[in-house]
Amino acid sequence: MVDVIGYQRWDSLLFLHWPVPHSVLRPLVPERLALDTFEGRAYVSITPFTVVGARLMLLPRIPGLATFHELNVRTYVRFEDDPGVWFFSLDAASALAALLARISVRLPYYFAYIERHRVGSRFRYRCERYKTGLAADATVIASWEVSPEAGPAEPGSLDYFLCERYVLFSHAVGRRFWRGRVRHAPWALQPVHNLQVTQNIDIADGLPRLGSEVIARYSAGVDVEFLRLRLV
Secondary structure, eight states, X not given: XXXXXXXXXXXXXXXXXXXXXXXXXXXXXXXXXXXXXXXXXXXXXXXXXXXXXXEETTSXXXXXXXXXXXXXXXXXXXXXXXXEEEEEEEEESOHHHHHHHHHHHXXXXXXXXXXXXXXXXXXXXXXXXXXXXXXXXXXXXEEEEEOSOOBOOOTTSHHHHHHOOOEEEEEOSTTOEEEEEEEOOOOXXXXXXXXXXXXXXXXXXXXXXXXXXXXXXEXXXXXXXXXXXXXX
16 A cells, blocks of 8 residues: 655745743643653744645646645644644645645644745745634734754754654544654754744634744755555
């Protein structure tokens, strides 16, 4: 049986990580999943990027689904010693992609207006979630610069804990989850400086207010293989 079901590139990704007290975050994650921590601290991350060249196995790229901007809000969990991520929300600049992901694997996708561009050495990103019956107002505005040096995270480091995640979990039926795995090369991370972030997506997603203590990294991106989903 072929396990690979699809491909895409995660391009021009900014990792923004905030420490959040374990006791505050624990009630927001399903009981079957252990909240993963690093040196006793839990984290919430906001990750804007661009999906490029998405397609399913043996199918061509479909306009409106192949390339679009996206933004994820996530935390870090474990299930049966399998480290993964749990998404509080995913915003996509493709209404069709957001709808299909909600229906198929019950990921909490929303349709959003997203723009990004680069002026000289400065990256700029803006995400505004369209308000609907499912969605509260949510905006993320960020700008940043990066240092040229790039390299993989050191195993055992905080960067490795936060970035090298290859499993996602989402609601399936009852208490059961979908477990989805991806394969890609290790992230080549670059230091971020002159970061400016304004956001209210934390409140919109029912999270505690994220403070000023943010860790930021950037990556030019990775090519990704998606493996078959499993019920757990």
